[in-house]
Amino acid sequence: MRVTMIVNGVEVAREIEGRLLLVHFLRDTLGLTGTHWGCDTSNCGTCVVWLDGEPVKSCTVLAAMAGGHEVRTVEDLANGAELDPVQEGFRQCHGLQCGFCTPGMLMTCRALLDRNPDPSEEEIREAISGQICRCTGYSTIVRSVKWAAANS
Structure with a gap:
């Protein structure tokens, strides 16, 4: 299936499997490895990103569910060399x-x-x-x- 979303202010569109988790989409498909993958059970919280401005554990969200939405990752916190x-x-x-x-x-x-x-x-x-x-x-x-x- 094709999914399109805004990630860190940039529109991205990719062909994905419907069962792909958002954490794996970000890390493996987009190469945004700042989001860590810890447990796949939503216990640890290492994979928190923002979905439409709200923190979510990306190991509990299918990438397809993020289609049409805005995702922000830790890579987007700093403003160039200036840390948040x-x-x-x-x-x-x-x-x-x-x-x-x-x-x-x-x-x-x-x-x-x-x-x-x-x-x-x-x-x-x-x-x-x-x-x-x-x-x-x-x-x-x-x-x-x-x-x-x-x-x-």
Whole structure:
């Protein structure tokens, strides 16, 4: 089947199998490997992208379901060489260690700050509650988001 969507501001159209997951479409078909593939069960959250401005776990969305919609990936956060404040916050406050969960965390946290520019620690923890980080203990991620909020 043919699917057409906007990915990071660019219209793309490809022939795909109907069972292809969005995470695999982005990584394998389009070569956008910033979106990580972790579990295929929606437990880890490493594959979070935006679908029409809302964070979704791309391992739970068929690429065909994204047809006609807008998808934004972690590759689209930075403005050229200028990092998004969330990315800079993760850099400044050591919000990443191994980096595996980072793309999904960045997309989720950017969406949070777009809705709520000054979230509390509890609101940040609630926003990232659907994502697993095995390295940081989450405190540096919370600090990173607070830094981004203060520097946006």
